[in-house]
Amino acid sequence: MTHRVDKSKCFYCGGCVSLCPVMALVLVETNVVCDESKCTKCGICVKGCPARAIKVE
Ligand code: SF4
Numbered sequence: 716m717t718h719r720v721d722k723s724k725c726f727y728c729g730g731c732v733s734l735c736p737v738m739a740l741v742l743v744e745t746n747v748v749c750d751e752s753k754c755t756k757c758g759i760c761v762k763g764c765p766a767r768a769i770k771v772e
C-alpha cells in the first residue's frame with residue numbers, strides 16, 4: 716500500500732497535513748510527503764482533501 720498525491724490536483728493547502736491523526740504527512744515545498752511507516756491507511760486525508768488529490772493504494 717502506498718500513499719499517492721496527484722500533483723496536478725493538489726494546491727498545497729496543507730489540509731491533509733493538519734488532518735492526519737498520526738502526523739504522517741509533511742508539506743515540503745510543493746510536495747506532500749507521507750511517512751509510510753507512520754501511516755495507518757485510515758483514509759481521513761483522502762476524504763478530507765478538498766481537491767480529491769489523495770489516494771491510498
Ligand atoms: S489536502 Fe489535498 S490539496 Fe491540500 S495539500 Fe493535501 S493533497 Fe494537497
Ligand code: SF4
Pocket residue numbers: 718734735736737738739740749753754755756757758759760761771
Ligand atoms: S491515510 Fe490516515 S494515517 Fe495515512 S496519511 Fe492519511 S490521514 Fe494519515
